[in-house]
Amino acid sequence: MGCTAQDITTALRAGAAVVAEHRDELIQLDREIGDADHGENMDRGFRAVIAKLDTAGPETPAATLKLAATVLISTVGGASGPLYGTAFLRAATAVGDDTELDGRAVAAALQAGMEGVVARGRAEVGDKTMIDALSPAVEAARSVAESGADGAKVLAAAAEAAHQGAQDTEGLVARKGRASYLGERSAGHVDPGARSTALLLTAFAEAAGA
Ligand code: ADP
Numbered sequence: 594m595g596c597t598a599q600d601i602t603t604a605l606r607a608g609a610a611v612v613a614e615h616r617d618e619l620i621q622l623d624r625e626i627g628d629a630d631h632g633e634n635m636d637r638g639f640r641a642v643i644a645k646l647d648t649a650g651p652e653t654p655a656a657t658l659k660l661a662a663t664v665l666i667s668t669v670g671g672a673s674g675p676l677y678g679t680a681f682l683r684a685a686t687a688v689g690d691d692t693e694l695d696g697r698a699v700a701a702a703l704q705a706g707m708e709g710v711v712a713r714g715r716a717e718v719g720d721k722t723m724i725d726a727l728s729p730a731v732e733a734a735r736s737v738a739e740s741g742a743d744g745a746k747v748l749a750a751a752a753e754a755a756h757q758g759a760q761d762t763e764g765l766v767a768r769k770g771r772a773s774y775l776g777e778r779s780a781g782h783v784d785p786g787a788r789s790t791a792l793l794l795t796a797f798a799e800a801a802g803a
Pocket residue numbers: 623627628630631634635670671672673674676710713714715716721722723724769770771784785786787
C-alpha cells in the first residue's frame with residue numbers, strides 16, 4: 594500500500610487525537626523538568642493543523658506535510674513548535690513530487706525530518722530531547738525499508754524504536770532546552786518532547802494500517 598495525501602491527512606488527524614488524549618500526561622512530564630506547557634502547545638498546534646486541513650484540502654503528500662509545518666510553526670509556540678515544524682518542512686521537501694510514498698520514501702522523509710530538527714536545535718543523541726526518540730526511529734525505519742516493507746510497517750518499526758528511545762531519556766541529564774537548566778536534577782524524568790514524538794509515530798503507524 595502506498596501513502597497518499599489522503600493517507601497523510603488521516604495520519605495527522607490520528608496524531609491530533611493522540612496528542613489531545615495525552616495532553617495532561619505531556620503537561621505533567623513538562624512540569625517535572627520544564628514549564629508545564631508541552632501538552633498544551635502540542636494540542637493547540639495539532640488542533641490548528643486539523644482545522645486547516647479541513648479548509649485547505651492539500652492534494653499532494655508534500656503540500657500536506659508543508660501545511661502541517663507552517664501551522665505548527667505559527668501556532669505551537671515554545672521550542673517544540675519550530676522544531677516539529679522544521680521536521681515536517683524537511684519531510685515535505687524530501688518527498689518531492691511523489692503522489693504516493695513507498696516504505697523507502699517514508700523512511701527518507703523521517704530521516705530528513707530528524708536532520709531538520711538537528712539543524713535547528715543542535716541537539717545530539719543523549720542530550721535528552723526529541724532526538725533521542727527520532728534517532729532510533731530513523732535507524733529502525735531505514736533498516737525495515739531496506740527489506741522492502743511498506744510505509745505502514747516502516748512507521749510501526751519507527752514507533753516501536755521511538756518508544757524505547759523516549760523511555761530511555763529517563764536516565765539522561767538534559768543538555769538542551771529548558772530541562773538543561775535543571776542540570777543533574779533533570780535525570781529521573783522522561784523528556785516530554787521524546788514522549789510526544791513516540792506517541793505521534795504510533796498514531797501515524799496505526800493510521801497507516803500497521
Ligand atoms: P518549551 O521548552 O519552549 O516550553 P515545549 O515544552 O513545547 O517547549 O517543548 C519542550 C521539548 O522540546 C523538550 O522536551 C525537548 O524534547 C524539545 N527540545 C527542546 N530544545 C530542543 C533542541 N535544542 N533540540 C531538540 N529538541 C529540543
